[in-house]
Amino acid sequence: MNAPELPGIQLFGHGLVELAIGTAMYVVGFAMLLALWRLLRGPTVPDRILALDTLNVTAIAELMLLGMHLRTAIYFEAALIIAMLGFVSTVVLSKYVIRRDIVE
Amino acid sequence: MNVFWELLLVALLFVGSFFILMGGIGVVKLSEFFRRLHAPTKASTLGVGCVLAASVGYHLFVGSDPQPRELLITAFLLITAPISAHLMSKAALSLRMDEWPQLPGRSEEDTHVPPRPDGGDDESY
Amino acid sequence: MDHLAILPILLPLLGGALSLFVERRRVGTVVQRSVAWVFMLATLLASILLVARANEGSILVYLVGDWPARIGVALMVDRLSALMVLATSLLGVACLLHACSGWDRRAPHFHALFQLQLMGLNGAFLTGDIFNLFVFFEVMLIASYGLLLSGGRGVRMSAGLHYVAFNIAASTLFLVALGLVYGVFGTLNMAEISVRIAELPEATLLLAKATIGLLLVVFCAKAALLPLYLWLPEAYTRAPAAVAALFAIMTKVGIYAVLRISSLMLGDGAGAMAGYGWEWMLPAAVGGLALATLGVLAASRLRVLVAYVVLVSATTLFIAFGLRSAGTVAAGLYYLVHSTFVAAALFLIADLVRRGRGDAGDALRAFAPAPGVRVMAGVMFMVGAVSVAGLPPLSGFIGKTMLLQAIPETDVQWAWPAILGSSMLVIVGLTRAGTRIFWKPAPVQPMPPDAGPRSAPGSLRLPETVATMLLLSYGVAMAVVPGPVTAYTRATAEQLLAPSTYVDQVRAALPQRRLP
Amino acid sequence: MEMAIASGIGVLVFAGVYLILRARSFDVILGLTLLSYATNLLIFSSGRLVVGKPPVLQPGMEATLANHTDPLPQALVLTAIVISFAMTAVMIVLAIRSRADNDSDHVDAGDVRDDREDR
C-alpha cells in the first residue's frame, strides 16, 4: 500500500521502521493464512473455532500495523471492537458445541 | 535518542510479529487441539501487545495520533482471551475426542483428563 | 414550508411508533384502534390533498434535509405518485376496517405493522431517489412479512418462507443493480440518472443496459411478471384476509417502479436506451397473462383464484404500459387502480366464504356457505367478479374498453386476442367458482374442533361487510363517475411520457437555506 | 486489484447462488448471507477502489475526492448491511417456525398445495 507522503517523515528518515512495519504486515498476514488453513482443515470443531479466534487476534495486529503504515488512527475503533467483542463468536460457537443451546 | 526509539520500535515490531507468527505456526503445526490452544494465547499476549506498544510509540512520534488509548485494546484482549480459551477447552472436553485421528507425536494420555485428586466427580466440563 | 408531500410517510410512521406504546392488553382495544384510525384517516386526508395538488399539473419537490436533490433525498409528487398514494390510503381504510373485526387482536403488533406497511408503500411511491426507493421497498416488504406471519402458523409459515426468501433474493439483486447504477451513473437521483443516460458515452452503453436490465428484473419480480410470479399465489393465498387485501397493491408497486423507470430512463429522450427492456417484458406479459389465466381456471380454492386474478391484472397492466402510448398508459392506470380495489375486495369475500363454510374452507367444491353469509357474500362476489372480469357496467369494463380503444393499430393483432381471450377464460373460471360456492346448497358441516380462533360459521361481522362493500363501492364509483378519474389518468400518462418536466423540476428545486 | 475484488464477488455469488438453490431452509439462509457479502462488496466498489483514504476529514487536509474515497457507496453499504441483517433474522426465525409447524425444514414443507382433493 502506498503510504501518503507526509511531512513528519524526517524523524524516521532511515525508513527502517517503515521497513519493519511492512515486513511485520507480511509476517502477520502469513500467520493469518496459517490460521485460515486450520479453519478449513479442521479436523475437529474446536480446532476451527480456535482458528477463527486466531484470525481475529491476528486481524487486530494487522489493523494496528495498517494504521502505522498509513499513519492514521482511523482504525482504532475497528481494532477495539474486534478486541472487545471479537471473542463473542468464539464464545457462542463453543457454547453451541457444549450445550447446543447457546442461551439457556 | 531518535535512533534508540527507532530501534526500540523495530524491536517491538519484530518481537510482536514473531510471536504472532509463532501463534500461527503453532495452530498449524501442533498435533492436537489442546496443544494448539496454547498458540493464540501467545499471539494475543506478547504478539499483539508488542505491536500495540509499537503502534502507540509510532503514532506518538509521527504525530498522527499521539494518544495512548490503543492500550485499551490490550486491556480488552487480556480480558477476552481467557474467556475464549476457557470456553474452547470446555467445548473440546465436552466432545471427549475419543475418535480423533491418530496424529504423529500424540501420546495417548493427551485426551484424557486425570481423575481429581480428591476423588470428586466433576461433570461440569 | 409546505410539508404535504412527506406527510403520507411520516404520519403512518408516527402512528406505527405510537401503536407500540398502546399495545398492552390493559390499554384496551379502543385506544389501539383509535390511534390506528386517527393516523389512517390523517394519511387519507393528506393523500387526498396531495392528489388535488398534483392535479394542478406542477410537480411537487420536497427536499428532505434541505439538500439539493442530487446529493440528498428528494420526494417527488407528480400525478402518478399522488394517485398511487391515494389508492394505497383508500385501500388501507378498508383493510383496517376489516382487520378491526378481530384480526387485529389476534395478530401481535398488527397496528404497528400495518401503519409501517403504509409508510413503506407511500415512501416507495413518493421518493425520487432510487436507493431510497430500495429502502422503502424493504420497509414495505418486511412489514408485509410481519403482517403475513404475525399470528400465523402451519402452512402459512412455509408459504411465508417462500415469499420471504424470494423477496430477499430479489432485494439482493436490487442491491447489485443499485451498485451498478451508482458505479455507472454516479448518482442515485432518478431525474439525474435520466439526464446522464441521455449523455451516456458509447463505451458505457452495454453496462448501462445490463444495469437497467437488472433493475427491471427486480421490479418485474415484485410485480410477478412471467416467469417470476411463482411466489405470488401461495403467499397471497395464505395471508390473512385484511393482509391479502392490502397485498393487492404490492404487485402494483413493482409495476409502478417499472413505469417510473421506463418513463425517466427509457423514455424517448434516452437515446440508445429508449424503450430498452420492453421487447422482453411485453412477450413475458403476454405469456404471463396466459399462465395466470390458466391459473384462474386451475384454482381449486377461491383465494388461489383471486391470487391469479391479481396476476391477470398485473400482466394486463404490463401490456398496457408496454405499448407506451398516452392512451394505453392512461387506460392502464385506470385499470391499475380499479383492479387493486376489486382484487382486495375479492380477497375479503374469499375469507368470508372460508369462514362461513366450516371445514370446506374456500375450496371450490360444490358446497355452499352458511345461509347467513351466502346472500351477502354472493352478491358481493357477483359485483366483484363482474368488475374484475371486465363485464359491464363496472369499472373493469371501462378500463378494458379504454385499453382496447387505445391499443395502437399495429399491436391490435396480438394484444386484443390476449386481453379478450383472457377475459373470456377469467369469466369461465369465476363463473365456475361462483356457481360452486354460492349455488350448491349442502348442509353446512359443523366446525371441526381444532378450527382455531375462527368465529362460528355463518356469522357476518359488520366491519367485514362494510369493508368489502367499501372496496366494491370504490370500483362502482369509478364506473359511475369515470370522467374525473380518466381525465386524471390521461393527464398522468401525458406527464409520464414527457419526463423532461419532471427532470427540470427536480433540478430546479432549491433548498431553503443552503446553496443549491 | 479490481480483478481480485471482482473475482471475490464472483466466488461469493457462485457459492451463494448454489446454496440458495438447495432444498433446506438453513442452506438458503447461508446462501443469502454469502450473497449479501457479495452485494456489499459490489456496491462498495461502485465508488472505485481507493486505498488509505478514508472519508473522515482531518484538519489540514482538503475535503476533496483526491484525499478521500467516495463516501456515498459506503453509506449505501451500511444501509444494505443493516437491512440484510434484519432480513436474515426474520428468515432464521421463519425457518425454525416452519420446521416446528410443518415437521420439516424443507423449503416446500407442509405440502403447500393442499388442494389436491379437486384433481
Add this chain to the structure above:
Amino acid sequence: MNLRRFLPSLPLTLAIMAFWLLMVSEINAAQVTLALILGLVIPLYATRIDREFARIGSLRPLPRFFMVLLWDILLSNVRVARQVLGPEARIHSGFIWYPLEIDNIHGITALACCITLTPGTVTAALSDDRRFLLVHVFDISDEAGLVADIKSKYERPLMEVFP
C-alpha cells in the same frame, strides 16, 4: 439514604472515568464532567448484571504481581516458541488438577486468567465446587513444581487482593 444504591461500586466508577478519559484522550472540564456523569450512571445499570459480589482487600501486592506476571509471560513465551518450532515428539502435554485455596470468585477468575495468559498453561475448567482448576499444560516436566510455582507466584498475592 443508601449510598450503595446510588454508588454501587466506587472502583467501578473510578475505572469508568479513567477509561473514558483515556479513550477520548482529552482532559478538560467538559470531558471530566462527562466522565463523572458516566461513572455515576453506568454502574447503576451495569451492576444489575452482576451475579456475585466479592470483597476486595489490599491492593498492595499488585505492582509486584504484575511485574512477575509480565516477566513470566515473556519467559514462557520464548520457551513455548522454542517448543513449537522444535520436534513435537519430546513434548509431553497433559491435564492437571490444580487445587485452589482461594475462594473469592474474583480471585479465582484472576488466577485462571493468569494461568491462561501465561503461555504453556491454559485453564480448561473450574470444578463445580470451585476447589479445583483443570489446567492443560503444554509440557509437563514437573507437575508438583508447577503447582507450587503457581501457588506462590500468583495465588498467594491474589488471596491478599481478594480475601
Add this chain to the structure above:
Amino acid sequence: MLELMLALPFVLALVLAILRDAPARAVAWLAGLAPLLALAVLVWLTPAVMGGEIPRAMHEWLPQAGLAFSLRLDGLGWMFSLMVLGIGALVVLYAHYYLGPQEKTRRFFCFLLIFMGSMLGMVLSGNLLLTVVFWELTSISSFLLIGFWFHRDDAREGARMALTITAAGGLALLGGVVLIGRVVGSYELDAVLAAGDAIRAHELYPWILGLVLAGVFTKSAQFPFHFWLPHAMAAPTPVSAYLHSATMVKAGVFLLARLHPALAGTDLFFYVVSTVGAITLLIGAWNAIFQHDMKGVLAYSTISHLGLITLLLGLSTPMAVVAAMFHILNHATFKASLFMAAGIIDHETGTRDMRRLGGLRRLMPYTSALAIIASLAMAGIPLLNGFLSKEMFFAQALEIEGHEAMRVFVSIAAFLFATFGVAYSMRFVHDTFLGRGPRAVEHEVHEPPRFMQVPVAILVVTCVAVGIAPQWTVGPALRTAARGVLGDALPDYSLAVWHGINTPLLMSLGGVVCGILLYLGLNRVLDLHAIVRQSQGRKLFHLNIEALFRLGRRFTHTVANGSMQRSLLWLVLVAIAAGAAPFIAAWGEPRHETVFIGQPMVRLAWVLWLLLVACALGTLALYRHRLLAVLVMGGCGLAVSMTFIGLSAPDLALTQLLVELVTVALMLLGLHYLPKDSPRPRSMPRRVRDAAVALVAGAGTAGLAWAMMTRPAANAVAAEITARALPEAWGSNIVNVILVDFRSFDTLAEITVFGIAGLAVHAMLRHARMAPEKVMPGPPIKLPVPADLAQMMFPLTLVVSIFLFLRGHNSPGGGFIAGLTLAVPLLIQYVIQGAASVESRFGFDYIRAIGLGLLVALAGGAGAMLFDMPFLSTGHYDLELPLLGTIPLASALVFDLGVYLVVFGSTMLILSMMGTLRPSKRMIAHRGIIDPATRSAITGEAA
C-alpha cells in the same frame, strides 16, 4: 322520458331488493308495475315515433372513451321495447302464479326486472358502447335467471353454459364495436349508421363483421353456438317464455338489424349471414323433431326460427328485412304463449316429457286449445301469423338475385324448414294433447288458475288477429320497425292473407303435406319415442371446457407448483439473462475502445483475497454440516470487514464486524431448532445444473463488477458531498454525515426496517412453543470464570458504546454501530449467564425501546419543521457553558439517538426472543437426547 322508461325496471328491482318482508302479491304488483308504467310511457311516445320522429336522451358518461348515456327510440327500438315490455308484463302475471309459495319470488322478480331493464336499455341505446354494456348485462342477468333453481345441476350447468357462450360473444362484440369506433370516430349510433359506406370500404371491415357476428350468433343461438339454448331450458318457464322467445335471443337479431345499414350490403355479409342462418334453421328444425321435452322442442324450434330471421337479414333486401321484422314479432307471440302453455302443463302434471303426456285435450281443454292454435302458428298454418312471415320468407328465398347457388340452397332450406316445422309442431300437439295419456303423472291434472291462462290467451288472440287481419293489427307497427332499419326507403309490400296462388303458397302447402308425412313416417318407422339424441354441442362444449380446466390445472401444477427452489432458479436465470443480454446482443459489433483504469494489487490484498475465496468455497463445501458452515463463513465476514478497512471504509468494517457477530449468534440460536445437517441431495443432474447456473451467475456478476470498476468514475455528487460535509453538516465522518444528514431519510426508513424485523420476530415467536432438534443431557452449564470476566467487562463496553455514539459524527462510529456495541455485550451475558438470570436483573422493554427510538428519530427530524424547514434539516449550535467551555451540538445527534435506540432495542428483542423460546408442551426434542459418547468431534454433533 326515455330515461324514465329505462329507469323503471331498475328502480323497481331495487325496491324489491330492499323490501324484505313484502307479501307475494305486493311483490308481483310491484314487478308488474315496471313494464306497465314503462308501456304507458312508450304508448305516450308512440305517435311521435310513428310520425317518424326519434325521441332522444343524452347524458355524458365517459366522453374520453366515447361512451355516452345516449338513448334513442326509433322504429326498431320501439318495436322491441313494445315486445320487451308487453310480453314482460304478461310474464310477470304468469310468473306470479307459476312460482310456488316456497320459491324466492322476490329474488326472481328482482332478477327479471334487471333483465328487462337491460334488454330495454339495449334496444334504446343510441351509443354502441352503451349497447355493449346492456348487452352484457342481459347475459349476466339471464345467467342469474337460468340458474334460478341453482340447487339443480342442470340449472347450474345451463346457466354457466349460457353465460360462457354469450359473454364470449359479448367480448367479441366489444372488439367489433371498438373497431367500428376506430373507423367511424364515434360510437354514436347516428354517426355509425351514417358511415356505412366508410365501414364497408375499410380494410378492417372483415374483422368488424366477424367480431360483431360472433356476438350476434352467440346471443341468438346460431350455429355453431346454438347448443346453449336447449340447456337454458332448465330455467323456470316464465324465464324461457320471456328470454327465449321474445327478448334475450332476439337481442342478437336486434343488433343485426340495428347495424344492418352499417354492415350489410356486401357479399361477405350476404354469404356468411345467410349461410349461418340457413344452417341454423335446418339444424334447429330437424333436432326439434326428436326432442321429448316440450321445452326442448320449443327451444330447438326457437333456434330454427332465429335462423330464419338471421337468414332473412342476411338476404338484406328491403323486403327480407321487413319479413325479418315481421317474423320477430310473430315468433315472439306464438313462442311465448307456447312456453307458457308448456309451463302450465309442467305445473299441472309435474312433467314436460311428451312420452309421458298425451290426451290433455280432455283434461285441460282450454289450455290445450290455446296451445294447439299457437302450435299451428308455429307450423305456419294459414290464418295464423306464422304463415304470413313464412310466406314472405319463401318469396324472398325465391327472389334472390345474382347468387344462383344460394337461391337454390335457400329455397330448399326454406322448404325443409316448413316441412320440419310442421313435423315438430305435429309431434308437439299430437304427443301432448291428443292420443292416450297422460301416463305416470303424480298430480291430478286440471286447468290452472284462470289468471295463469290470461297471458297465454292474450298472446294467442294476437296470433290469430295478426294472422287474419295483418294490415290492421300489425301493419303500422311493422312499418315503424322497418323504417327503423331501412330508413325511409321502405319497399312496397302488402300484408294480405291472400296473394293468390303462387310459388310460396305452393311451397307452404307442400311443406304441410310433407311435414305430416314426415312425422307419421318417422313415428311409424323409427318410433320417435325411442330415439335419444344427445346434444353434440353440449358434449363438445363440455369436453372443451373440461379440457381447458385440465389444461389449466396441468400447466399450473407443473409450472407453479409452489416450489421455492423453482422460484429462485427462475429469478437467477432471468437475472443472468438480463445481465448478459446487452453483451450478447452486441456480440461481434465493433467495440468502442474503452480506457480501463486498474490498480495493482496492494500489500496483503492477496491474503484477504485468499481468506475470502477460501472461506466462501469452504462454506460451500461444508454446507451440509451446518455448524461448520457457520464457522467457516465467519472467516468470510472477517475477510469482508478487513477488505473494507483496507479500502478506506472503517465505518463499514465496524458495522460488518458487529453484524457478523450477531448473525453468527442468531444462526446458532436457530440451529438449535433445526436439523444439524442437510441431507445429501439425491439428484446429481440437478446439482450439476445448479452448479452451472451458479457458476454463470458468479462469472456474470464478477464481469459486471469488473467492467464497472474499471471505467472512470462519475462522482461529481460524491465530490460535492465531501466538500459540503464539514461546513454545512458539521461532521468530519462523511459516511456518518451522509447517514444522519444528507441521506438521513434512508436511515430513517432503514431503522424502521430494523425495528419491524424485531417486531416480526417477536410476533412469530411470542406464542410459539418449540421443541429443539436435539438436547444435551444435564442441567445448564455454569461458567463462573467467564461470567466474572464478562461482568467486569460489561460497564466498559457501555462506555465504549457511548463513546462510539458521541464521536460517530466525526470519527468512525455512530448510532448504529453504538447500538450494536451495546447489544453484543448483553448477548454475551445471555450466553454466559443464561436468559432467565439476565432478564430478571436487566428487565428492559425492548419493544418500547424500538417505539421510543422511532419517535426520537422522528422528533429529531421533525424539529426542523418547527423552524419552517424541511423534515430532517439539521441545525448546529455551540453551547457555551460556564466552566465547561464550548460544547458543539448538532441536531443530527438526536436523530442518531433514535437510531441507537432502535438498533439496540430490535437486536435485543430478536436475540432475547430467540434465546427464550418457550418449550413445546408435547415433546422435549424432535430427535431426542444426545448421547455424549456418540458425538463426533469433527462436526460437533451426535452421529
